[in-house]
Amino acid sequence: MDEATYLAGYDPRAYPAVAVTVDVVALTIRDGRLCVLLVERGAQPFAGRRALPGGFARDEPLHDAALRELAEETGLTPGDREGGQEGHREGDLDRVHLEQLKTYGNPGRDPRMRVVSVAYLAFAPSLPEPTAGSDAARAYWVPVDDAKDLAFDHDEVLADGLERARSKLEYTPLATAFVGPEFTIGELRQVYTAVWGEELHAGNFHRKVLSVPGFVESTGGTTSKGGERGGPRAKLYRAGDARLLHPALLRPTREDGVR
Amino acid sequence: MDEATYLAGYDPRAYPAVAVTVDVVALTIRDGRLCVLLVERGAQPFAGRRALPGGFARDEPLHDAALRELAEETGLTPGDREGGQEGHREGDLDRVHLEQLKTYGNPGRDPRMRVVSVAYLAFAPSLPEPTAGSDAARAYWVPVDDAKDLAFDHDEVLADGLERARSKLEYTPLATAFVGPEFTIGELRQVYTAVWGEELHAGNFHRKVLSVPGFVESTGGTTSKGGERGGPRAKLYRAGDARLLHPALLRPTREDGVR
């Protein structure tokens, strides 16, 4: 960046107008399937098409903008907020993991003007359909396999988000963000199964999870009932304090290296 | 994003002005030390301070903007360009690995106005000091340990870039981007040593590299001379076709999980 360029920075009008938006790839698991939050677009362009929730960034950290968009579309509210509005679930937003995914800025990705979009990736435990009694009635959860032909370049954004999620399950305790505060090893395994789309050996998975330091810690309790289709009561665990899984839990059937 | 928001998008002036810049964390290895490309700032703010090279994004893909900034500051040119300018090294830019790092958009990170910066990470083989005879005389390579007190939030950007680089050495063949087209296992090991800041056992490293499918492939040749301080001629290798290292080459002394 040369001096002239920097000086020119004092007058933003000297440069072509750019808009910065924040889009969110929000993932959850419903009925054992990995789902993404989509909104139906009412206006042009791409009217009637589905898109990732998002909006313009205000004068706030980008992370906060993503959180705000997510709250608006799901009807969740942060827990420290005074008196959550009716129909909103107080505090649920606090249990959502949010991280920056990638930024998309190809010219022409929005036909109206130059738009640079910062995409965020969110992981949430199973949430209710955000329709009833909220201003987020246009948003709904869609199984990721059915989320095709999205507006803008959101197909690519979603694909990048999915790959990130699959990868992060390997070396971080992220899976615990998809389940409640207390969970069984079986529930955790279902998260991996849903996100990776592959069956995992129950016995080996069980031992592996318990062997990774800090991944989960026992609550001492068990479920009050066995599984719906039989089986003993399972022990309950909560997330441990590890930020990285070591050793990692690698995906099984991965092609080696060459791609 | 609701309808009104989208419609408002037709008039960018309706929103506070935002500028989008691209900053580059360019890394290389010189004399066995990991170095980053910095520029000396001439204008306010942060006049006289060092900063990462960068500039405003034009109407181009963000990736191209990063490449352009890198070319301007290093004096390198892409190989397919007709008649490289004098003092520029034709084609060297093609051997640079460039990937998006992260986007920084906290209000106040630039005191003049709202600036959202998309940071890129570049890995280059050892390059000459980009001073002589080019318009990039203000840029120079600095050992990363000496790169402190940078302008804006560039300390944080650099730290994020270094962590990304260290991490990617583990599971990708990225180290080959730091060496020439043909290299010895010893040179590759020096890359790991410089980036990770840790000594690696030569024998185990050697065997490990050769055992990972697609990491390197033999050229059949050897170096023409032994090492400066003695030792036999080493076999030469070039980068293989793997995109991921499997199994990965994990960093040694890493704390387990908890962080």
Next chain:
DNA sequence: CGAATAGTGTCTCTAAGACAATATCTG
């Protein structure tokens, strides 16, 4: 020749994965 480096061999220990076995529930 002495020192440094390249490359290989060996051994130990951890961890992944296949598979089996047992116990405990639900319908």
Next chain:
DNA sequence: CAGATATTGTCTTAGAGACACTATTCG
């Protein structure tokens, strides 16, 4: 009770790391 699930045990094999050793080449 039949089937499903939780949890643990056993065995095999791959891979990481410690260490030793030989061969080659430079000064």
